[in-house]
Amino acid sequence: MGLLPGFSSVVLAMALALLNAASVHGGKVLVFPVDGSHWINMNLLIEGLHTRGHEVTVVRTSTSWYIKEQSPHYHSITIPLSEAMNLEKQDFFVQFLAKMLVLQKEGASVMAFVSFYRQMLTTLSNIHHQACQVAEKMFKDKALMQSLRDAQYDVVLMDPGLPFGVLFAHELKLPTVFNVRWITSGEGHFVVAPSPVSYVPTSGSAVTDKMTFLQRVRNMFHFLLNIAIDNLVVSPHYNRLVEKYLEPGTNFYQLLQGADIWLMRVDFVFEFPRPTMPNIVYVGGFQCKPSKPLPADLEDFVQSSGEHGVILMSLGSLVKGLPVEITNQIAAAFAQLPQKVIWRLPGEPPSTLGNNTMLVKWMPQNDLLGHPKVKAFVAHGGTNGIYEAIYHMVPIVGIPLLFDQFENILRLEVRGAAKGVDVTKLTSQNFVETLQEVLHNPSYRDNMKRMSDLHRDKPMHPLDTALFWTEFVMRNKGAAHLRTESYKLPWYSYHSLDVMCLLLAVLSLLAALVVLSVYFLCFKLCRRKDKLE
Structure with missing residues (x-):
């Protein structure tokens, strides 16, 4: 027992040394x-x-x-x-x-x-x-x-x-x-990185890595369009800055x-x-992490859902841009379901809002997704929300709105973990049908669980x-x-076009020499034949 004070002081000294080392x-x-x-x-x-x-x-x-x-x-x-x-x-x-x-x-x-x-x-x-x-x-x-x-x-x-x-x-x-x-x-x-557009989807093309010929044409079009936009619209601003403030040749x-x-x-x-x-x-x-306990009001609402569970909906900060008729269709669809709904919706409540739906201006999304009673996540397809849904094994009903959101929902659909809805064609009927399919077809949750298991299986967070x-x-x-x-490297060197041109020139020269040699031999033989005759 007499050794413990000495041992404790050594441990304390080592801890202080580590702290000092970290600060140094x-x-x-x-x-x-x-x-x-x-x-x-x-x-x-x-x-x-x-x-x-x-x-x-x-x-x-x-x-x-x-x-x-x-x-x-x-x-x-x-x-x-x-x-x-x-x-x-x-x-x-x-x-x-x-x-x-x-x-x-x-x-x-x-x-x-x-x-x-x-x-x-x-x-x-x-x-x-x-x-x-x-x-x-x-x-x-x-x-x-x-x-x-x-x-x-x-x-x-x-x-x-x-x-x-x-x-x-x-x-x-x-x-x-x-x-x-x-x-x-x-x-x-x-x-x-090398990006062959034959099987690497380009931003904006909304295709998978298994493309038909027409999809490859579309993918190439978007690839060239992105390059054109970058060179003609974006980069000139930064090139002017470089010329003005950095050394020549940069x-x-x-x-x-x-x-x-x-x-x-x-x-x-x-x-x-x-x-x-x-x-x-x-x-x-x-950004993904284990969920924390919910605030009391949210926990009470979630628990009140009973065996039916809860649907979570958040379309990010863009939701204020949705027309009233679309939010009314969404609210009317939710009202037909036995599940409780927590919907992040700034602004005026839809006129078709049901008693089973709670509107909030902000919500602890990660903590809600980690709650065992959450059965589905209605999302716009933002990267942060998708990874949180994958982490917590919650299947998605996607309503993509802009930019990469269409591609993100497509990736999940290919893996059987989500189903998308076209916002311009959304009605309460087709939205309800999509929700019910994701809620009641176990393959969506099973596929999302498979993705979550793979996502978590890493040596480090x-x-x-x-x-x-x-x-x-x-x-x-x-x-x-x-x-x-x-x-x-210049673009022609990166793609070895200069090497190919050299090889083509050498092959052309060799071919020309062969042709000329054959022509010369034929000419000689013909002249000899003429002399003999």
């Missing part, structure tokens, strides 16, 4: 995030880095929607803006969705669609122009730039959806880690491709198989994996040994 080796991280739903993922990484003893500094604008100036997990650098960027306006995507639904529902003319997409591309250009204005404000602020240099950061962590952070990483000579799914030209893999796209580590928010349980690269680390679903590789870059001053240099 804590690094400094400069973060360039994207506002909106992207911030949810980035903030988790920031909290994790802060917990591990790192000092985090976040670059934000004065008009940021989600990214607050004050936080216990990070310091902030606020760039003043007189007007909010489009992505930071809460009604921006709502208005965009409303216009899109009107065009689709009313069967608008080709010219109306062309006009809409021209407006969409103009808006996309403006978004990246606004991002470059933020960067320009920073470059022009000599005091700010000097403070960034003096801070001696270890790494730049950024979301390349708005990629101006790569310019500052280059200027400060810092390694870069991307927290990425989307990039200027679409899905991030297409920038850093190439923006090479800066983008040259990130040390790509933390890809992808899991192949959900994605289709495709080629990858050594510096791509897969962290899909890193995806968040721990993301934090490890971020710290790996900090410890090793980059990860150049994992990064291919192929991005520095």
Whole structure:
């Protein structure tokens, strides 16, 4: 017993030493995030880095929607803006969705669609122009730039959806880690990894990895369209910044491709198989975690559902853009079911709302999905919600609205874990039929359970994996040994067109020599024959 006090003091000393070591080796991280739903993922990484003893500094604008100036997990650098960027306006995507639904529902003319997409591309250009204005404000602020240099950061962590952070990483000579799914030209893999469009679906094409000929044509069309949009609409803004503020010969796209580590928010349980690269680390679903107990009012409502269980519905922040007639159809469908419904719906309640439906302005989505009484999840197909549903084994009724949501629901449908509904053709009748199929056909839940088992069967939680590789870059001053240099090759060298041209020229020369030789021999033989005659 006399040894215990001494033993306790040794343990205490070792614990203090470990704590001191953690603080000594804590690094400094400069973060360039994207506002909106992207911030949810980035903030988790920031909290994790802060917990591990790192000092985090976040670059934000004065008009940021989600990214607050004050936080216990990070310091902030606020760039003043007189007007909010489009992505930071809460009604921006709502208005965009409303216009899109009107065009689709009313069967608008080709010219109306062309006009809409021209407006969409103009808006996309403006978004990246606004991002470059933020960067320009920073470059022009000599005091700010000097403070960034003096801070001696270890790494730049950024979301390349708005990629101006790569310019500052280059200027400060810092390694870069991307927290990425989307990039200027679409899905991030297409920038850093080989992407044969014969079996790798392109952003916007909404096809599987098993394509018919016509689907491959469509996939190629979207691939070329994405490249054209990136080169003609997006990249010029950043190229002008590079020419103005970085040394001659610097190439923006090479800066983008040259990130040390790509933390890809992808899991192949959900994605289709495709080629990858050594510096791509897969962290899909890193926001997922076990559920916590519900607030008392929600728990009472959930328990009141009895054996029928609960349906959960959330369409994210875009739900305010749905027309009243669609929300009325949805509410009328819910009213026909024996299940209880918890529906995240800001704004006015639908006139057809049933007694079995609780409307909330916010809900603990992860905790509800983890509740054993939740039987189905009505969702728009956002990546965060899908991975949480996979984690908690809840089948999905999909109502995709915009962007990659159609592709996300398609992936789940292929795996038998979801069924989608076209929002422009939604009626209370077809919505009820879809809900009943997902609720009563056990294959949907079984397939989702299979996906969940595969998703969870990992040596490390995806968040721990993301934090490890971020710290790996900090410890090793980059990860150049994992990064291919192929991005520095001109396009004709990357595709070996110059080699093929050389081989073709050599073969042509050899063929010409053979032809000429045969011609010469024939000519000689003919002349000899003429002489003999």
